[in-house]
Amino acid sequence: MSEQNSAATAASSAFAQLSLQPALLDNLQSLEYREMTPIQAQSLPAVLAGKDVLAQAKTGSGKTAAFALGLLQKLDVKSLAVQGLVLCPTRELADQVAGEIRRLARLIPNVKVLTLCGGMPINPQFGSLEQGAHIVVGTPGRVQKHLDKESLSLDSLKIWVLDEADRMLDMGFADAMRDIAKVCPRQRQTLLFSATYPQDIQQLSAEFQRDPLSVRVESTHSAHQIEQRFFELPNQEAKFPALIKLLQHYQPRSAVIFCNMKQQTQLVADQLKAKGYSALALHGDLEQxxxxxxxxxxxxxxxxxxxxxxxxxxxxxxxxxxxxxxYDITPDPEVHVHRIGRTGRAGQTGLALTLTTATQGSRVVAVEDYQQSRAVWGDLDALKKNPDNMKPDMVTLCIDGGRKSKVRPGDILGALTKEAGFNGQHIGKINIAELHAYVAVHHSIANKAYSYLQDGKIKGRKVKVRKLV
Known part of the structure; x- marks a missing residue:
């Protein structure tokens, strides 16, 4: 590509060329969001023009900003009524989406974003809804419950977003989405985002959308970005010993291991912990x-x-x-690509390792056909056992007191650095939930930080604190 063509491409993908309000453009610049990702460049102009959009994009593609900017651009802050509704399959994703919307809206005064998710007490949500909200982000079941109880009104809704719609279908939310659709105003904009593109998604689009723009961003991954290796095993029983070999050889500081069944998930996590690994299981049987x-x-x-x-x-x-x-190869090649897309993000390189048995050859062929590249096979016997280097650097402390108590990240950081005198480099992520706050501290200061918070104060009051182990 010539320099002139490169410059033209950069200009066409710049946020500055969009008709966004100045506060949004200024904030994007302060966040160093200058050039749009492919999903943003292909969908945002249509979103801002008021068109329905049906979009497919892999994890980490920037789709949240694509619909969040559309929501915020059309928001009438003076009207404290729900103008945007985002449905997500899980509370974790809803919290993540709500956080990104708040971040993009930080230079627009008085924007109120409310999360409505299951697994949380419903009574406080009634109170929050009575006070009003501009944008609601929630799970289908809880949103439907508020609509049934008439605590949530969608009369002023302008934009309805279905995020990760394929997973909402997988989780059995089809009827809930259809019930919510019946309550939404007919004259609305509907944005449907999905990581995969099964037939059911096309059916949802036909039901909920009007002449949508279809956007499909390339969902395979570069071999330079993600190194993929497949390992064939004689049977299922050989998988756990093989997993240990992979961890001992590659020594990843952070790894997600995918299983197809939740029972297998807990079993593998328990077996890893018994071997001395810092491992946790995440599946549907856990309490919120x-x-x-x-x-x-x-x-x-x-x-x-x-x-x-x-x-x-x-x-x-x-x-x-x-x-x-x-750990288990998925029968759906799109899901395989979505899984491995969680590594090698933001310009970094990643590693994707897949264990298979001889009876699962058709699944490997499906992945090859989808990615249009041959599988690269690894040799377990050639792997070296390296010294254990997978101990986590950080320890998480849980503090009683979150958003409801007006606790902010700066309050916790100040207590640990200015008051307790710890080096800020030893303080990691701080997450504020509704009733609790979580702070990561380096293991070298974990005991001292725990003791200080037990005996000290945050925002002038004593707090209860415990280590999550």
Whole structure:
């Protein structure tokens, strides 16, 4: 490509060439969002023009910003009524989406974003809805319950977003989505985003959308970006010893291991813990608080290995995931590509390792056909056993007190650095939930930080604190 063509391409993909309000453009610049990702460049102009959009894109493609900017551009802040509704399959994804919308809206005064998810007490949500909200992000079941109880009104809705629609279908939310559609105004904009593109998605689009623009961003991954290796085993029983060999050889600082069944997920996590690995399981049988803590610990780098099912892993926002291991190869090649797309993000390189048996050859062929490249096979016997280097650097402390108590990240950081005197480099991610706050601290100061928070104060009041282990 010539320099002139390169410059033209960059200009056409710049956020600055969109007809966004100045506050949004200024904030994008401050966040160093200058050039649009492919999904944003292909969908945002249509979103801002008021068209319905049916979009497919892999994890980490920037689709949240694509619909969030559309929501915020058309928002009438003076009208405290629900003008945007985003449905997500899980609470983790809903929290992530709501956080990104708030971040993009930070230079627009008084934008109120509310999350309505199952697994949380419903009564506080009634109170929050009475106070009003501009944008609601929630799971289908809980949103439907509020509509049934008439605590949520969609009379002023302008834009309806279905995020990860394929997983909402997988989780049995089809009827809930259809019931919600009946309550939405007919004159609305509907944006449907999906990582995969099964026939059911086309059916949903036909029911919910009007003449949508169809956008499909290339969902395969570059061999330079993600190194893929397949390992064939004689039987299912050989998989766990093979997994240990892979971990001992590659030594990833963070890895997600995918299983097809939730029972297998818990079994593999328990077996890894028995071997001394820092491993947690993420599946549908966990209580919501347990799920929250598992996700926070893995994102905070206080756990090295997460064993998960596909549905449970939706909503994970891990920026620097070094490896993905397919303990069970999925029968759907699109899901395979979506799994491995969690590593090698943001310009980094990643590793994708897949265990198979001879009876699963057709699944490997399906992946080859979908990716239009031959599988590269590895040799387990050639792998070396390296010294264990997978101990997590961080420890997560859980503090009683979150958004409801007006606790902010700066309050916790200030207590640990300015008041307790810890080096800021030893403080990691700080997550504020509704009733709790989580802070990652380096293991070298974990005991001292725990003792300080037990005896000290945050925002002038004593707090209860415990280590998540």
């Amino acid at each position: 608080r347990e799920r929250d803590q598992v996700v926070v610990r893995f994102a905070n780098q206080s756990c090295s290995v997460l064993v998960a099912t596909d549905v449970a892993a939706r909503g994970l926002d891990i920026k620097e995931l070094q490896a993905v291991v397919n």
